[in-house]
Amino acid sequence: LAVCVHQLWLVELLQPQLLDTCEQVVLGSTSVLCATVRLVQSSSLLDQLVHFLLRSDAAQPLLRRCDHISDQISMVSLCLVEELLQKPHRDVLDVLVLSFLHTQSYLSPPASAQEERQTESGEDSEDPEDDPFFSDSLTFSDSPHPPPPPPPGPQTADDVINSFLCLVPVQVRSSQLLQEGGYETYVHDAHTLVTECQALSLSWDWPLTPPPLSLSSGKDSASFFEGHLLKVLFDRLGRLLEQPYELNLQLTAVLSRLSAFSHPLLHEYLLNPYIHLSQSSRSLFSVLIRVMGELMQRIQQVSNLNERLLNTRRALLGLPHDPGLDHLTLLKGVIVLEEFCKELAAIAFVKLPHSSLAPP
Structure with missing residues (x-):
C-alpha cells in the first residue's frame, strides 16, 4: 500500500x-x-x-x-x-545536514587555528576589526559593547551561554523594559525540545564526540558547502531584519530544533561560538554576528529606539500600544533576534555540563 x-x-x-x-x-x-x-x-x-x-x-x-x-x-x-x-527517520538529518558536515571542512586545520590563537593573543588583536572572528570588514564601530572575540583555549558551558547572551548589544535589548525574564524563561521549553530530539535519535547510534581534527581537515574548505537546507536557513537568517515577523518565528523554530539534536557535529557547527572556521565557511554564530553588525547600522535611523521597541513588544503581546509605528519590520526583527539568542543560550544550558552559571 x-x-x-x-x-x-x-x-x-x-x-x-x-x-x-x-x-x-x-x-x-x-x-x-x-x-x-x-x-x-x-x-x-x-x-x-x-x-x-x-x-x-x-x-x-x-x-x-x-x-x-x-x-x-x-x-x-x-x-x-x-x-x-x-x-523518527534517520535519513532526514543524514541527507539534509550531516552528510555535508562529516568532513569538518568548515574548520581551519590545526596549524591555522594555532596561528589564529597566536594572533588573538598579540597586541594587534585588541582591535576587533583585526580579529579573524570579525572578517570581511564587519565592524561594530557604532556599538560600545561589541560581541567579544573568542578567547583562546577550551571553553566552558558558561562561556558558550554568555556568548549568545552577549551577542545582542545592550542598547537594543528590550525584554527588561517589560520586566520579562532572561534566557531562563526558555530553559523549560528548551529541556522539552532537547529531550524530544534525544528520544528521536536514541536508536541512531550517533557518536558522543566529534572526530579528532586532523591536519587534512579544512584542506577542502574552499569547496565546503553547508548543504541546501543550512544554506537557505543561513541566507534567511541573514535577512532577518527585513522579513515578516511570522516568517522569522518559523525560521528560528527550525534552527532551534536543529540545534537541539545531540549529534556532536550539529552541536559543534550550530552551538559552538569558538570553533575556528575556515575562510570560506560560516556557522550559525558567525551569521548572527553579521546580522548584529547590520543591526547597529540600521538603528541609527530610528529615533527614540527604546520607546519604540517597548511599544512594539506591547503590540506583539496584545497589550495597549500606540498605533502607526515606523520601522515596524526592523523593530520586530530586533525583538526576534534578542529572543532567539536567549533561546539558543537556553538550549546550550540544557545540553552542556555547566558550572557556575545557572538560571535564577
Whole structure:
C-alpha cells in the first residue's frame, strides 16, 4: 500500500503540482504535503514520504522554496522542514545536514587555528576589526559593547551561554523594559525540545564526540558547502531584519530544533561560538554576528529606539500600544533576534555540563 501511495499519489499526482509554475498550486500542494508528514504514523509510509522528499525530483525545489520570493511559500516550506525534523527517520538529518558536515571542512586545520590563537593573543588583536572572528570588514564601530572575540583555549558551558547572551548589544535589548525574564524563561521549553530530539535519535547510534581534527581537515574548505537546507536557513537568517515577523518565528523554530539534536557535529557547527572556521565557511554564530553588525547600522535611523521597541513588544503581546509605528519590520526583527539568542543560550544550558552559571 505504501508503495502505491508513493507512485500513484506522490509521484504521479503531487509531484507535478509541486513543480508547477503557479504559486497558488505550489502553496496548496506543499501545504497538503506538510499536513501529510505531520499526520503519518505508519513506518512504511514514512519511508516512502522521506524517500520522496529527499531523493525525488521535487526534493531540491522544496528546499530552495524555504527562501522563495513568496513569503507564504517560504513559510509553508519551512513548516514542512520542521515537520520532517520531528519524524523518527534517520535519513532526514543524514541527507539534509550531516552528510555535508562529516568532513569538518568548515574548520581551519590545526596549524591555522594555532596561528589564529597566536594572533588573538598579540597586541594587534585588541582591535576587533583585526580579529579573524570579525572578517570581511564587519565592524561594530557604532556599538560600545561589541560581541567579544573568542578567547583562546577550551571553553566552558558558561562561556558558550554568555556568548549568545552577549551577542545582542545592550542598547537594543528590550525584554527588561517589560520586566520579562532572561534566557531562563526558555530553559523549560528548551529541556522539552532537547529531550524530544534525544528520544528521536536514541536508536541512531550517533557518536558522543566529534572526530579528532586532523591536519587534512579544512584542506577542502574552499569547496565546503553547508548543504541546501543550512544554506537557505543561513541566507534567511541573514535577512532577518527585513522579513515578516511570522516568517522569522518559523525560521528560528527550525534552527532551534536543529540545534537541539545531540549529534556532536550539529552541536559543534550550530552551538559552538569558538570553533575556528575556515575562510570560506560560516556557522550559525558567525551569521548572527553579521546580522548584529547590520543591526547597529540600521538603528541609527530610528529615533527614540527604546520607546519604540517597548511599544512594539506591547503590540506583539496584545497589550495597549500606540498605533502607526515606523520601522515596524526592523523593530520586530530586533525583538526576534534578542529572543532567539536567549533561546539558543537556553538550549546550550540544557545540553552542556555547566558550572557556575545557572538560571535564577
